[in-house]
Amino acid sequence: MDVREISGIKVFFLEETTSTMDVARDFHEKENEFVIVAKKQTRGRGRQGRVWISDEGGLWLSVVWHKIDQNLMKYLFIISAISIIETLKIYGISAKIKFPNDIYIGSKKIAGILIENLKDCVIIGIGINVNNRIEDKMDESISCRSILGQTLDLDIFLSDLLINLEKVRNHFKKDSQELLNKIKGFLIE
DSSP: OEEEEETTEEEEEEEEESOHHHHHHHHTTTOSSEEEEEEEESSOBOGGGOBOOOOBTBEEEEEEEESOOHHHHTTHHHHHHHHHHHHHHHTTOOOEEETTTEEEETTEEEEEEEEEEOSSEEEEEEEEOSSSOGGGTOTTBOOHHHHHTSOOOHHHHHHHHHHHHHHHHHHHHHOHHHHHHHHHTTBOO
């Protein structure tokens, strides 16, 4: 396991795991706030236990936040979704939110969010199709590589995402109404 600090956050990198959510759950009492990233998940999952195909090339991570304000808890999906959308925007990709937990480009899914609330922390699972060939397996999905016609640097993409997560989280604490208004423009109608 490789451990690095990215954007001020401790990040554990795994070659392969069942699910980053499983590893985060095992680590949550040993570390404060941290991130688990895997090159590949063998049992990635979405809502209601659905399978999330997470082959190498995508960005599969779980973010652990401790001591979350109860007011913030109910908005974790919105904070995560806006962070993903803002990160994709850096690369010229315009995305929308499809409730209850997906990010879409047109009619195709590019990312998903899964949130688990434990008694002392929250785990935010994020899967983003970055360089993986998801279209070969699921017609209703798309990757950044397919949209842009080029491979992106996953480490830089991860850093951009972590910066945005922290920025949106802190902004939400200061002015939740502004972000709630902003999300209206990101919704699939």
